Amino acid sequence: MRDFVFYALSFCTLGIFRLLLHWKEEWYISIRAEKCTLEEATIVYIIDENHTIVYRSVQIIQQKAGGRPLILPDGKGDYKEVPRIRFFTFRKMVYAWFEEAGQFMPPSSLDSTAPVKVFIDRMDDSAGLTTEKVDQRRITYGKNIIEVKLKPIVVLLFKEAITPFYIFQVLSVSLWYWDEYLYYASVIVVISVGSLALDVYQTRAQEKKLRSMVHSTGEH
Numbered sequence: 599m600r601d602f603v604f605y606a607l608s609f610c611t612l613g614i615f616r617l618l619l620h621w622k623e624e625w626y627i628s629i630r631a632e633k634c635t636l637e638e639a640t641i642v643y644i645i646d647e648n649h650t651i652v653y654r655s656v657q658i659i660q661q662k663a664g665g666r667p668l669i670l671p672d673g674k675g676d677y678k679e680v681p682r683i684r685f686f687t688f689r690k691m692v693y694a695w696f697e698e699a700g701q702f703m704p705p706s707s708l709d710s711t712a713p714v715k716v717f718i719d720r721m722d723d724s725a726g727l728t729t730e731k732v733d734q735r736r737i738t739y740g741k742n743i744i745e746v747k748l749k750p751i752v753v754l755l756f757k758e759a760i761t762p763f764y765i766f767q768v769l770s771v772s773l774w775y776w777d778e779y780l781y782y783a784s785v786i787v788v789i790s791v792g793s794l795a796l797d798v799y800q801t802r803a804q805e806k807k808l809r810s811m812v813h814s815t816g817e818h
Contacts, residue, residue, distance in 0.1 A: 604629055621762060627653055636701065642686055654686040656695075659737060669734045670694060671705050675712035683738065692740050705738050746809040754798045764794065 608616040619626035631641050644652045660682045661668050669677040684695040686702065693702040727735070758764065767790045774783035 600630060600632075617760060617765070620760065623653060624651065636695070637697070642702070644688060652688070654688055656684055656686050659683045659685070666730055666734055669738055670696065671708040671712075671738075673708040673711045675709075677734075690744050694738070744812045746805065746812050748802070748805050748809065751798065751802070754801055755794070758794055758797050758801070764790065 619629065627641065627643070636642070640656050642654050642656060644654060646652070659668060661680075667679040668681070668683050670680050670683065672678045684702075685692050687693070691704055694705050695702050696708075767786065771783045771786050771790075774786070
C-alpha cells in the first residue's frame, strides 16, 4: 500500500512529490518504511554525535551454493560460520549484524575482545593464512583501503540542479519569460548556469583533494 501511494502521488504530481521527499529524507523514509526491530530492518536510522540524522540501507551477502562459508568473529579469537551477513556502511566502516548481541557492530570490534594468547599464537604461526581464509576475511572485513570514488559529472550536475535554490530559479525564470521579461530572465539564466558550474567544479575539486589525501596517507 505504501508503495502504491508513493508511486501514485509521484505520478499525479509529475514528480514534484518525489522531489519534495528528496529534500526531506525523513518524509521519504516515513512513507516508504515502517518501524521494526533491527533484526528485520532493511534501513537503519542513525543519529551521530553531532545529532545529525542519516539513513543507511542494510545489505545482505548470502552464501553461494557450493561456495565458501561466510564467517563472523565470535569475540574469542575464532570465527563462526553463518549463512548470510547483514551489514551497512557508515563513514567508510562496515557494521555487521551479530545475532547474539542483537546489534550491528564493526566486526573488528570483537577482535579486540579476543584473549592475548590468540594473537601471540598467530604471530608464531609462520604458515600464515590460506587463500580460502583470506577470501573469507575479505568478505567479512572488506578491503584494507579507503575508497573515495569520484561521482560522474552528470550525477553532480543533476544533484545540484534539483536543490531548492535552482528549482526556484527555474520557476522564477519561467514566469519572467512568460511575462516577456526576456533580457532580465536571460541574465538570471546565465548567472544560474555559471553558479551551477562553479558548484560542481568545487565539489569535484574537493573529491579529488580528499582522494589524493587518502592515497598519499596510504603510501606512508
